[in-house]
Each structure stands twice: as structure tokens, then as C-alpha cells.
Amino acid sequence: MPSTEYNASQKQRMLEHARAAIARELGYKLARCSAEEPWQKEERAAFVTLNHHGQLRGCIGSLSAHQSLWDELSYDACAAAFRDRRFAPLSRDEFDDLDIHISILTPTQPLAVDSEQALLSALRPGVDGLVLEEGVRRATFLPQVWEQLPEPKRFLEHLKRKAGLAEDYWSDTMQFSIYQVTDIGE
Known part of the structure; x- marks a missing residue:
């Protein structure tokens, strides 16, 4: 590792x-x-x-x-x-x-969630980056994005938009994974 x-x-x-x-x-x-x-x-x-x-x-x-x-x-x-x-x-x-x-980035870890509420409850604002995958659509937000979008619901809505999905979109085929980062800046 x-x-x-x-x-x-x-x-x-x-x-x-x-x-x-x-x-x-x-x-x-x-x-x-x-x-x-x-x-x-x-x-x-x-x-x-x-x-x-x-x-x-x-x-x-x-x-x-x-x-x-x-x-x-x-x-x-x-x-x-x-x-x-x-x-x-x-x-x-x-x-x-x-x-x-x-x-x-650390290696991504899949999140097994069966609802949007379960996903929102599993997220750790300021800690987790999130990857959303739905069919050919894929998008991620680094953990630093929590600074601009500190509420999990808004964070997820913006990530869905980034993936080309509606903010209120949900499907049982959506897949999510999380990761953390070592952040290095000037």
C-alpha cells in the first residue's frame, strides 16, 4: 500500500x-x-x-x-x-x-446504499470525496468541494448536475464510492 x-x-x-x-x-x-x-x-x-x-x-x-x-x-x-x-x-x-x-487520493471504496437518504447519512462532509456513476455517466467532487457546498444534499445535487443528471434524479442502478485525499497547496 x-x-x-x-x-x-x-x-x-x-x-x-x-x-x-x-x-x-x-x-x-x-x-x-x-x-x-x-x-x-x-x-x-x-x-x-x-x-x-x-x-x-x-x-x-x-x-x-x-x-x-x-x-x-x-x-x-x-x-x-x-x-x-x-x-x-x-x-x-x-x-x-x-x-x-x-x-x-486513497483508493476508492464502494458505498452500498439503497436510498438517497442512506447516501447522505453515510457522507462525511469535509472528509470524503464522492464518485457517482450511472451508466456511462461519471462525476466526482474532491473533499475540498465541501468548502463551497457544506450541506450533503446540495453537495450531491451539484454532483448529479456535473454528471449530467437532474438534481432530483435517483436510480437503484447508481453506484457511489468515496475516497479521501492528502491535500497539498501553495
Whole structure:
């Protein structure tokens, strides 16, 4: 099982690594830092969230581990900066005022619930990220989203909308899973 605790130096290196990946894509000449330590080589799921002047500027990641943490952070940082369909690609003018947040996920755990009320009762605001799956639709909110949507009912309604479903939608075929994160920010 990969570690979920990182020291201050490791966290700083992750943030610098993500920022450097974006800078290289913008044309800045920076050397690549290879993954030489065991924690960098662990397969981990992660998300990189970018904020510009306090506003969301991009957020991309994966829910399941499929590559090293170091490769995942490079990929997610560049994807959040240049390939998040909600935003135009990041410009050099925005780069200096960019805040980077990294969320390293624990493996997802399925929730066996038979009603919306049971789901709402099972959620731990501020702790759990939630994945909703219904047919081909899939959406997630990181635990940090609880800061904007602290009520479980509103959290779920917004997640349903993100998945392209009506806020009052419920089906016995919906599947849910939870996860937690190690949150690392500038």
C-alpha cells in the first residue's frame, strides 16, 4: 500500500514539479527532475487543481492509480493548465499568479446504499470525496468541494448536475464510492 503521509520537503517538491511541468509547456527552459525516490515512483491517483486570483482555472486528475506519482503530477498539471475543456489554455500572463493544489487520493471504496437518504447519512462532509456513476455517466467532487457546498444534499445535487443528471434524479442502478485525499497547496 502506498504511503499517504508526506513530509514538508516532499510536498514542496511535488508543487515545484507540477509548476515546472506547466512552465516547460509554456516554453520556459527548465530541466526535468527525474523520480529517484521510492515515494515518487509509487503508483498513485491524483488531481491537480489550478486557481488564478482565487478562481478555479483548471482541475484534472484520475480516480485510480495507473502510473507513478511523479508522472501523474506532470500529466495532471499540464492537462489542468491546457486541456480542461471548461477553460482556454493557460497563458504566460497567468502563470505567475497561479496557485497549484495537489490532491493525492486513497483508493476508492464502494458505498452500498439503497436510498438517497442512506447516501447522505453515510457522507462525511469535509472528509470524503464522492464518485457517482450511472451508466456511462461519471462525476466526482474532491473533499475540498465541501468548502463551497457544506450541506450533503446540495453537495450531491451539484454532483448529479456535473454528471449530467437532474438534481432530483435517483436510480437503484447508481453506484457511489468515496475516497479521501492528502491535500497539498501553495
